[in-house]
Amino acid sequence: MAVESIQVDATSIRHPLFAQIHRAMRLGRCIRVLYRSLSNPEAHERLIRLHSLIQAGPRWHIRAYCSKAEAFCDLNLGRISAASASEDAGLPRLDRDVDWHRIVAVRLVPHRDLSAEQVRMVREEYMGGTAATVFNVRAPIAKYLIQSFRAAIDPERERAPEHLLMVYQPEELPAVADIRRL
Structure with missing residues (x-):
């Protein structure tokens, strides 16, 4: 008996980048990321404090407070090309994400x-x-x-x-x- 699944993971993430993101999430730290979006396809810097990973079909997202958006939002993990540690900028933590709760x-x-x-x-x-x-x-x-x-x-x-x-x-x-x- 064969079982086939079309559940695929289309998000391409380099291991070192994911390790940085995961560490920052686990420790509740802020990080700077280079991010691209449909509204701004050129890589640009964002300062974020992330709290959760979300698998949405074939893509992965992170839930984070973004200083650029001045709000909690979902960022497509595959659109992050670089990440670096940042000083704690006082960005809100998970407990302030009203929509998440x-x-x-x-x-x-x-x-x-x-x-x-x-x-x-x-x-x-x-x-x-x-x-x-x-x-x-x-x-x-x-x-x-x-x-x-x-x-x-x-x-x-x-x-x-x-x-x-x-x-x-x-x-x-x-x-x-x-x-x-x-």
């Missing part, structure tokens, strides 16, 4: 455009025959959960059959859970 309920239901027979099949496949499946997750992780299920946030634009599921009452989720910010 906030648990939200993400309720997934069959997409409203499915036929009655398709709804029944999707309920059996994803929900054990019930009307919905609910995941209680940290608010910043909700967007990754929604993405992993390819659940529609806007069922008018995100149609079945490409989206078998949709988020029930997405307007009730906090802004940090917005998948459109990925």
Whole structure:
């Protein structure tokens, strides 16, 4: 009997860089990183205090307070090209990350455009025959959960059959859970 998995890790990280990041996280220290983002693709320096690793499908992220963003945010680990120790700059620690400590309920239901027979099949496949499946997750992780299920946030634009599921009452989720910010 063969078992195949498409669970892949697409984040390319050099071991010495990961070791620096992991050490800073474990010790609660600040580090300076060279980071690239879609909004700023040129490598630029950021001072961060990180507290958690997040696996989101094929990519890895770190949850950190970033002095540039002046907020807690998720940084794609594969977009960090260098890291160096930094003096403690008084950046907030994990206990100040209000969104991280906030648990939200993400309720997934069959997409409203499915036929009655398709709804029944999707309920059996994803929900054990019930009307919905609910995941209680940290608010910043909700967007990754929604993405992993390819659940529609806007069922008018995100149609079945490409989206078998949709988020029930997405307007009730906090802004940090917005998948459109990925």
